[in-house]
Amino acid sequence: MNLSDVALFVAATEAGSLAGAARRSGTSALQASRRIAALEQDMGIRLFHRTTRALTLTDEGERFLPYARTIMDAHIEARAALGVESGQVTGTLRLTASLAFGRKVVTPALIDFLKLHPQLEVNLVLSDHVLDLVAQGLDLAIRVTSRLRDSSLVARRLADNPRGLYAAPSYVAAAGMPQSLAELATHDCLPDGSTTFWTFRTGDRTIRQKIGGRLSTHSIDAIHQACVEGAGIALLSEWDVKEDLASGKLIPVPIANAKPEPMVIMAVYPSAHLLPSKVRLFIDYMRSRLSL
Structure with a gap:
């Protein structure tokens, strides 16, 4: 060949x-x-x-x-x-991320990463579906998750992904501020897809709190926008609401003695054997960037 x-x-x-x-x-x-x-x-x-x-x-x-x-x-x-090349990273880095995280976090990081490696090209696939890396010819995925579903893949933790409950001031003014997990069942919540509960940690216990609402969607961007518009309470990542908190479009909804189940940001790739330098360098870059 x-x-x-x-x-x-x-x-x-x-x-x-x-x-x-x-x-x-x-x-x-x-x-x-x-x-x-x-x-x-x-x-x-x-x-x-x-x-x-x-x-x-x-x-x-x-x-x-x-x-x-x-x-x-x-x-x-x-x-x-073997020292044949100049040491610059070359080729095409092919990766995937979810729509919201890819747009707000991964894309700005890639733009800066490309400035550091002028001979590198990038193909970024944004999708809220979990793609088959091997079948799609992708080098890696950046995922926000609580667990790795496919045990055949290799995962490296990049950073924690803190989450919280948030609502628009207009929603709180009309519906009030819930004080306990049980009160969430009486509020309009904005679940991800067909989810009927949110998972929280209270002390050393894990609690599944039933939730309901008139709007549900698999799009985190849509949930975020609906929350800003006052449609209900949403469970969102800190990176997704930073600007809205600063502008006052959203406010935290604190629940005493309870925090949402923790999630992490992971780099996922098919194999650790002969990991290409373009993949290794981007993973290291993302880990450093997310720790700031």
Whole structure:
């Protein structure tokens, strides 16, 4: 298997055409087509469906793509380890994060990280769904969670993720301020999706407090906005409400002797074996940034 042909295959999938991949590789479209054909013959599979207007991956090509990216990352890592490269981080860092956290925290961090590494490119996928890192060809995910669901992945803790209850002053003026967990059941709360309870720690005990409300959604951004508009009480992360607290759009809803179940911010990646330097450096950068 020729590494330059594998690199051309990856470039073609990213460019969406052999002509685009050829321009990136400094070769002709005809030569690029011949090299992809040679790679297909070497592997005994067809990687692309080709028409005069489109270039799409076959099922085999879809399955090969994450492995091809891993091969190229390992090649770059090997050259760097042997002193072949200048020491600068290169290639493309592919990562995912939730919509709200990705927009408010991860994206500003990535912009500053790119300034430190001018030869690096980043592809950020924002989604509130938990994506399959291997199937999607992603290097890592930054997740806010209380537990890691997939035991086949490697997780590294980056920082705590403090949360609290918040409401708009207009809501508190109309409905009052709850003083206990039990009183939450009488208020309009803004649950995440189909959740019917919030989990709290009181002393060394964990309590599930039943909640209800007329609006529920799987979008943290929507919950946040509804809370600002006075629709109810929301359970939100500190990073998500910092500006609203400063401006007075939201106020804390403290509950005596009870705190929301703690969560953490994690970097999650498929394997700790031969972790690419671009991934390791970004994890270290995020851990340092979140500790400030």
